[in-house]
Amino acid sequence: MPDLAVGKKRFIQPNMCFTNLTNQDKSTLSQSDNCFFSEALSEDYSPILPGLPDDVAEYCLALVPRSNFPAMGGVCKRWRSFIQSKAFTTVRKLAGMLEEWLYFLTTDCEEKESHWEVVDCLGRKCRSLPPMPGPGKAGFGVVVLNGKLLVMAGYSALEGTASASAEVHQYDSCLNRYGFLKHST
Amino acid sequence: MAERGESSEAVMLKKTEEEKLRKGKMIVGDESKAGYEEEGKKVKLVTSDGVTMEVEISIVKEMEIIQTFIGATDTDDSFIFPISNVSSHILNQIIELVKGEYDQELAKKLSHDELKEILVAANYLNMKTLFHFIATAIANVIQNKSVEFVRDFFGIVNDFTEEEEAELRKTNAWAFEGVDED
Known part of the structure; x- marks a missing residue:
């Protein structure tokens, strides 16, 4: 079938120009x-x-x-x-x-330990976060960076003696998971 | 625009059309689309398996890749557009989905391979509504399913070690709540 062969030849290059023409206005659909x-x-x-x-x-x-x-x-x-x-x-x-989620730090009924809770953008309570790693702390700093929650420093009271902490915990809001941020000493 | 168009499109035009072009009759812009907007009109597309299909203009309108071409050249009814990345089977599925006004029920009947092929075709043809529709159908497959189901459905190899997986389950309590029955 000679026609088919001719047809094929004609079609090879047109495809290339299709690509050229449409790449200009592709935003979400990319190359x-x-x-x-x-x-x-x-x-x-x-x-x-x-x-x-x-x-x-x-x-x-x-x-x-x-x-x-x-x-x-x-x-x-x-x-x-x-x-x-x-x-x-x-x-x-x-x-x-x-989706915007709101994280807030609250205490449990006995007001002894604090934990995080999450509500979604409609104000529905989603869930509680897993407990922060390490001994219960107070006076720590919190900052959000690129969707990660950083819980820094603070002090913990164990058996009556308070000790300052230099630890930084990072909570990944996508994976619902705490990790340690390593710091050089 | 016109310069770019001339250099790349000339390859595709038939002899007679090339002559028209030389005579300066090429129309660039929206005016040239007008001829394609008649009801019931069809456009010829030739698929990767060599099948020439006549497709209604209302469907071809969603294929921005073809529209860009129609808009930039002086094509007529006899013009055949090659869509060499799309098989006739997939093109038929696409036509059905567009005609069915993107009904999620239709998407449920598609196999996993069909979903993927239609998505790739929609990306190539630059059909934005279809692309979003199929991507959403795939996202729905992932939603509320167990990791085992997702791996199995998409043919993904689990590259976590047993220890890693046990650790994930332990520290990821949410992840395993509210999973649908497979």
Whole structure:
């Protein structure tokens, strides 16, 4: 079939110009093919969703509501590192999926220990955070950086003697998890 | 715009159209789209498996990649657009989804592979509504499901060691609450 052969020839280049024409106005839909193939070549590369270019897969994950993130962080290492990354926040912002949660520090009924609680943007109580690691502290400082809650210093009273603490704990709000921030001595 | 258009599009035009172009009849901009907006009109697309399909203009309108092309060149009814990244099977699925006005029930009937292929096609054809629709369908698959279900559905290999996984379960109590039945 000579027609088919001619047809094929004609079609090879037009595709290239399609790409040229449309890249200009792509915002959320980006040039997936390029990055897909270059990344696929490196050896220990694992895609976020097999069979999909990463930028497309990232968009899919960004559309999942936030309360699912801790579970998603347990799927594989690639997902875990992506969910912890700043890039994930950026994609969710682009997709209009950022959810504001309010964290507040409160005491339990006996007013002995303090713990964190979370409410979502509609004021519904979601859950309590896991207890902060280490002995119960007072007088610590709190700051939020890139979606991570930093609990710094303070003092703890053990058996009547108060001792100052130089520890910094970092709470990852996406993965619902505390970690230590290492400091040099 | 016109310069860029001329250099890249010329390749695609048939002889007669090339002549028109030389005579300076090329129309750039929205005016040239007008001819494509008639009801019931069809546009010919040839898929990756070589099938030529006549697709209603109302559906082709969502394919921004084709629209950009129509808008920038003087094409006529006989023009065949190659969409070499999309198979006829997937194009048929796309047509059905657009005609069904993006009903989530339709998405539920799609296999995992179909979901992925349609998403890649929507990305290539620059169909924004379809892209968001399918991405949402995939996000719905992930939502409230156990990690095992998600791994299994997407073919993801669990690369955590047993110790790491036990640690995750211990420190991640939320993660395993309120999971749907698979």
